[in-house]
Amino acid sequence: MTPAFEYVTYGRMDELHQLQSPRTGARAELNFILLSQAEELLFRAVGDDLHTAREALGGDRVEDACAALARAARTQRALLACWEPMNGMTADEFVAFREVLKNASGEQSVTYRSLEFLLGNRPERHVGTVRREGTPLLAEELGRPSLYDTALVWLAGRGCLDPSATPRAPWARQHELRAEIEDAWLEIYRDPGTHPQEFRLAEGLLEVAYQFSLWRAAHLLVVERMLGGKGGTGGTDGASWLRVINEHRFFPELWTFRTRL
Template sequence: MTQAHEYVTYARMDELHELQQPRSNARGELNFLLISQVQELLFRAVSDDLDQARQALHKDDPAGARTALRRATRTQRVLVTCWEVMNGMSADEFVAFRHVLNDASGVQSFAYRALEFAMGNRPPGHVQSAYADSYPSLRVELSKPSLYDAALAYLARQGFAVPADCVEKVPWQQHEADPLVEDVWLEIYRDPHTYREAHRLAESLLEVAYQFSHWRATHLLVVERMLGGKSGTGGSDGAAWLREINEHRFFPELWTFRTRL
């Protein structure tokens, strides 16, 4: 077997290129499928790195967590760039095949939902839907503390005054912003030399949260360019729905304490 064939066999590239099955003759549909599938795989890559970071925090290894978070951030930047590829399609090109999507929508992506769960966005409605879903990976993710839960538990073990209910709650429960957690981050940032490891961890976490919000914001702009005020596929409200979720911030106290710094 030649080296070229070994590459194809190892990575199953022949199967990969058979996965794109356009339902129309519209020029833009193949590109739409390809970029959608690329993003799906990148969601999984980010989730894997966030899980590695979470495991490192469980072991009180903030340096290992930061290494994993840096990898996640690099992948997130590629995710943002994916929208630039999609942005090369004009509105009329998208409309030419939009009807074949039927009720298909990116909000149905279980890999994206698992990533949100890993980051800590676990609203009750989404949690209930996940337990009724056919994707066991979502239930597995909800059985673990989120990345932010793991970070707060790490800080508590280092002697910071993290409220007990923030580290002792059941894993699937969403973290709610707490002024006492904000106090902890404020203490760290007021003396970053003393709390060097905690400060570096905070900056790594915030970069992951920032890149996620950057991805959401770019998504909104692309949807507005493609759809204007139309409803989204899958029954969503399109740009209006995206504007609402753009207001959400992962790791909330890492954003809010800055007003007091």
């Protein structure tokens, strides 16, 4: 009998290695599944840290929030790096098994969607789907203020943001760009020495948003490399659809105020 090594038992490694079921004999399919699973788990790790950041900020523990944001950004860099081995697959190798994906698409990832919701991207299209289909994890997330909402409430509590511009329930809606919020970040960046904690939080948030946009941009390039102008398995027109999503920025006023600095 094989001895039960604690590494295998603790990490449930045997079960983990049962979770890949290629549907063809194509060389690249196993690797495609492994990388998709690795990214899915990393989405969860990022979500865990962002959740911690939100809790910390809600409890006025801004240093803890900044530490959690920095950890999330580290994991996001690992997520970005996952596109490297994905590009080890050539377009013809992808074509060799793409058909067996049927309508599977990363767009259906609940972990990814909850990450977007947590950060504050809550477009009506996705909110409506959750209302209709009631995915519990996503419905729960939409019932809470996003990380950005929480950051803005914290800023208001510090006297940096007019209470009239502070986000309020219901939370299940898209954040609209507001001039008062842009003004608040502008003031902080005009004099970081007077607002060191607010400035550190802003930089932590921006790094997370930046890493997220880098991941989206690399995904788009991989899609162009694999599909050219073909539509996606999820039913969109592929790269063109993703190009529009690439325009989105998390924490928008943190980007727009820079024009006036």
